[in-house]
Amino acid sequence: MSDEYEHKLEAKSDYVSDASSGTSASDIDKLPPAELPDQELYHSHSWWTTYVFSQDAKYIGVQYACTAIGTGILGLVLSWLMRLQIAFPGLGLLEPSAYYQFVTMHGMIMVIYLLTALFLGGFGNFLIPLMCGSRDMAFPYVNMVSYWMFLVAVLVLLSSFFVPGGPTGAGWTLYPPQAITSGTPGHNMGIILMLVSLVLFVAGFTMGGLNYIVTVLQLRTRGMTLMRLPLTVWGIFVATILALLAFPALLVGGLMMTLDGLLGTSFFMPAIVSMGEQLKYEGGSPILFQHLFWFFGHPEVYIVALPAFGIVSDLISIHARKNIFGYRMMVWAIVGIGALSFFVWAHHMYVAGMNPWFGFFFATTTLIIAVPTAIKVYNWILTLWRGNIQLSLPMLFSLGFIVTFLNGGLTGLFLGNVTVDVPLSDTYFVVAHFHMVMGIAPVLVVFGAIYHWYPLITGRMLNETLGKIHFWITFVGSYAIYFPMHYQGFIGVPRRYFEIYDSPYIETSTMGLNVFITVAALIVGAAQLLFIYNLISSARLGKKAEKNPWKANSLEWQTPEMPPAHGNWGKEMPKVYRWPYDYSVPGAKEDYIPQNVAPSAVTEAKVEKS
Amino acid sequence: MNKFFKTLAEKPWEESQAKIDNEHLGKTLSLSKYKLGLRTIMVVSTIIFSFFIIAYADRMLIHDWRSMPEPWLLWANTGILILSSIIFHLTKIASDRQHNDKIKKGLYFIGFLAYTFLFSQLLVWYQLLNSGYYAATNPANAFFYLFTALHGLHLIGGLYFLGRTTSKFLRNNSKVQEIQHTIELCAIYWHFLLAVWIVLFGLMLFT
Numbered sequence: 001m002s003d004e005y006e007h008k009l010e011a012k013s014d015y016v017s018d019a020s021s022g023t024s025a026s027d028i029d030k031l032p033p034a035e036l037p038d039q040e041l042y043h044s045h046s047w048w049t050t051y052v053f054s055q056d057a058k059y060i061g062v063q064y065a066c067t068a069i070g071t072g073i074l075g076l077v078l079s080w081l082m083r084l085q086i087a088f089p090g091l092g093l094l095e096p097s098a099y100y101q102f103v104t105m106h107g108m109i110m111v112i113y114l115l116t117a118l119f120l121g122g123f124g125n126f127l128i129p130l131m132c133g134s135r136d137m138a139f140p141y142v143n144m145v146s147y148w149m150f151l152v153a154v155l156v157l158l159s160s161f162f163v164p165g166g167p168t169g170a171g172w173t174l175y176p177p178q179a180i181t182s183g184t185p186g187h188n189m190g191i192i193l194m195l196v197s198l199v200l201f202v203a204g205f206t207m208g209g210l211n212y213i214v215t216v217l218q219l220r221t222r223g224m225t226l227m228r229l230p231l232t233v234w235g236i237f238v239a240t241i242l243a244l245l246a247f248p249a250l251l252v253g254g255l256m257m258t259l260d261g262l263l264g265t266s267f268f269m270p271a272i273v274s275m276g277e278q279l280k281y282e283g284g285s286p287i288l289f290q291h292l293f294w295f296f297g298h299p300e301v302y303i304v305a306l307p308a309f310g311i312v313s314d315l316i317s318i319h320a321r322k323n324i325f326g327y328r329m330m331v332w333a334i335v336g337i338g339a340l341s342f343f344v345w346a347h348h349m350y351v352a353g354m355n356p357w358f359g360f361f362f363a364t365t366t367l368i369i370a371v372p373t374a375i376k377v378y379n380w381i382l383t384l385w386r387g388n389i390q391l392s393l394p395m396l397f398s399l400g401f402i403v404t405f406l407n408g409g410l411t412g413l414f415l416g417n418v419t420v421d422v423p424l425s426d427t428y429f430v431v432a433h434f435h436m437v438m439g440i441a442p443v444l445v446v447f448g449a450i451y452h453w454y455p456l457i458t459g460r461m462l463n464e465t466l467g468k469i470h471f472w473i474t475f476v477g478s479y480a481i482y483f484p485m486h487y488q489g490f491i492g493v494p495r496r497y498f499e500i501y502d503s504p505y506i507e508t509s510t511m512g513l514n515v516f517i518t519v520a521a522l523i524v525g526a527a528q529l530l531f532i533y534n535l536i537s538s539a540r541l542g543k544k545a546e547k548n549p550w551k552a553n554s555l556e557w558q559t560p561e562m563p564p565a566h567g568n569w570g571k572e573m574p575k576v577y578r579w580p581y582d583y584s585v586p587g588a589k590e591d592y593i594p595q596n597v598a599p600s601a602v603t604e605a606k607v608e609k610s
Numbered sequence: 611m612n613k614f615f616k617t618l619a620e621k622p623w624e625e626s627q628a629k630i631d632n633e634h635l636g637k638t639l640s641l642s643k644y645k646l647g648l649r650t651i652m653v654v655s656t657i658i659f660s661f662f663i664i665a666y667a668d669r670m671l672i673h674d675w676r677s678m679p680e681p682w683l684l685w686a687n688t689g690i691l692i693l694s695s696i697i698f699h700l701t702k703i704a705s706d707r708q709h710n711d712k713i714k715k716g717l718y719f720i721g722f723l724a725y726t727f728l729f730s731q732l733l734v735w736y737q738l739l740n741s742g743y744y745a746a747t748n749p750a751n752a753f754f755y756l757f758t759a760l761h762g763l764h765l766i767g768g769l770y771f772l773g774r775t776t777s778k779f780l781r782n783n784s785k786v787q788e789i790q791h792t793i794e795l796c797a798i799y800w801h802f803l804l805a806v807w808i809v810l811f812g813l814m815l816f817t
Contacts, residue, residue, distance in 0.1 A: 133636075138647065139643075206651075206654055210647050210650050210651065213646070214643045214647050214650070217639060217646065218636075218639065218641070218643050219636070219643065220636040220638075221636050222634065222635055222636050223631060223632050223633075223634055223636075224634065224636055225617075225620065225622065225631045226617050227618070227620040227631075228622045228631060244650065244653070244654050245654075245657060248654060248657040248658040248661055249661055251658060252658060252661040252665065255756070256665065256756070259745065259752060263746055263752070264745075264746035265745050265749065266674075266746075266749055266752075267669065267752065280746070283669075283672040283673070283674035283749065284749070285668060285669065285672070288665060288668050288669070292661065292665070323623070327622070327623075328618065328620075328621065331618060332618060335618070576631075577628070578622075578623075578628060579622040579623055581623075582623075599628075
């Protein structure tokens with residue numbers, strides 16, 4: 001510690017932990033005195049700074065989660081409308097332009113404003129400080145600004161529904177030139193608002209990401225090495241690094257396209273004739289935008305998936321009362337997937353035309369990334385193997401996740417090969433694939449995680465019966481929606497068409513399936529509203545949760561108060577003596593040993609060698 | 611890097627490893643959180659500018675590219691940035707030695723130079739726009755405006771922190787220790803912005 005400044009700064013802190021007050025004097029618990037002084041903490045003084053402009057990471061996490069879920073409900077409603085239009089085109093429910101606008105907004109909202117914001121902003125803010133054993137994030141003020149930037153980004157996005165021309169209908173990939181040429185819905189204001197919203201989101205996220213990185217690396221409590229962190233933190237941490245490296249590509253692409261739209265520059269716009277008129281653009285490269293977009297877009301898949309991987313590992317381990325199988329391998333897989341995810345982006349562009357060797361390279365990397373992913377799936381299954389599986393709600397959702405992720409991952413292997421991808425591209429097979437792998441699978445983890453950590457946030461349990469109904473409808477229902485879509489893809493039904501009812505080349509079975517899918521989608525969507533009802537009503541009426549209701553080891557359940565108070569830990573910071581997976585240790589009285597239990601308190605437990 | 615792989619190879623469940631881990635103090639790097647935060651920001655900025663450079667290199671190859679003239683004022687501005695980097699280095703040394711007077715003069719001078727730079731960049735924009743080099747006329751022009759605008763925004767961000775440091779210093783004159791660290795961080799950021807500018811300016815100069 002050469003840093004004088006920090007010493008001075010932190011010495012002013014309100015809490016000063018005193019190592020000599022450690023009670024257990026036993027030799028095996030020996031810890032060095034606290035060389036690092038306690039973290040300084042911002043204390044709010046008014047109602048506004050406590051509940052609205054809060055700098056407490058836990059509040060910010062809940063704010064992020066509520067905003068993200070609120071936006072997600074809009075995305076859900078949009079998908080209902082789209083499904084109704086596809087199944088019953090005769091009703092004339094949507095104009096073609098409205099259909100495209102809804103497709104675009106549904107995609108963008110679900111990927112970025114719901115899943116990314118919920119996993120990193122919501123779970124990241126709530127769990128990182130608690131799981132690392134710190135009082136708060138490294139820069140609480142910046143963290144607060146991050147949330148408010150996100151909220152503004154959401155509002156800008158939603159405002160595009162009310163401008164002339166409506167929101168953009170360019171598809172969530174926003175490819176130029178069509179995104180800003182006439183004929184595409186929202187080519188004036190809509191696309192600009194979308195790009196501005198994305199730029200704001202990236203800026204806000206960078207502030208949050210800065211906090212996650214610094215907190216995980218520098219503000220852990222004593223004894224918490226990186227390899228003693230729960231996999232949830234590993235997943236969020238690596239996903240944050242991915243996001244910080246990948247979002248700049250979106251930012252750059254977005255800024256340049258904004259200028260193309262507003263100032264008439266030709267970054268991405270080639271010479272083009274629109275409505276019989278030669279536009280002023282010349283020489284720009286739409287392919288360049290695709291590269292920039294997918295250099296962001298593919299890591300984005302893993303920005304969503306890695307936190308889900310991490311969270312589900314913890315859920316499975318806790319609810320099967322077993323240590324996670326191959327902890328180190330899981331960490332390596334997370335890091336490996338993160339690194340590889342930057343070398344696969346062009347597999348989204350096979351049909352854009354590319355050198356065959358280029359396609360060959362990306363097909364190869366795509367197949368390689370399946371290896372660490374498969375390792376993770378095997379490890380989850382081996383964790384369950386002979387575990388004491390509790391079929392609690394988080395476990396049900398985790399099991400649902402494994403199956404769904406496997407399913408979506410396998411179709412990903414098909415699509416990763418150029419020769420298979422070319423005929424399947426732009427069909428419903430692709431729609432089914434990505435909804436399974438990065439829609440349903442992460443969302444199941446989100447649900448599992450909410451059922452798991454809800455008691456920590458509110459001090460009450462969610463209603464179990466409603467939860468079971470929610471699980472079974474969601475799980476079975478998503479298969480009812482997406483399995484038929486795989487088949488539709490195989491018989492060549494194209495995606496993005498707003499009506500296909502009597503096209504001669506479409507099999508007649510398609511129409512019946514479309515109705516079936518739509519009915520399933522309406523039911524699954526309604527089940528989510530049931531879940532929202534459960535969230536709201538249980539906050540007041542739910543059964544009071546005991547402390548550490550799932551008997552988990554990780555630090556977030558070991559706070560002196562539950563729900564954790566401001567500053568998380570009381571006077572003294574926790575000390576960590578073990579990894580978070582000491583479940584069912586032979587010889588131990590309880591089947592779990594929390595991370596902060598000293599070895600002297602559990603002398604009878606034999607450390608498991610594996 | 612080696613240390614990173616060693617960390618990943620640890621077996622946290624082993625008793626022998628647990629003994630070592632229990633001694634761990636909770637920090638991965640011996641840096642202040644502010645310095646790590648600054649480094650993270652600089653990495654993200656570097657990536658943003660790298661993407662722009664890649665886009666520039668890609669767009670440059672198309673036949674409609676017409677390079678832009680570099681007004682002499684840009685050379686003067688480069689000089690201003692170099693000068694302010696040197697002054698910042700000297701101010702940092704002064705703050706290490708706790709020469710309050712020199713620090714104050716240094717901070718004022720750096721602020722003055724930064725505003726001069728920004729104003730002078732706007733002047734370059736004004737000159738170019740007046741001689742018909744609009745952003746829409748040619749991608750080379752568009753890139754020039756984009757680069758200068760982003761670099762300027764980065765400098766404005768830096769100025770915010772420089773302003774906070776200066777006012778903190780003026781409020782309690784005697785406590786140099788409180789701003790030593792921020793002066794060091796601002797100095798690093800200023801050098802970083804100089805490096806970014808030299809790369810961008812060089813790129814535009816040689817293509």
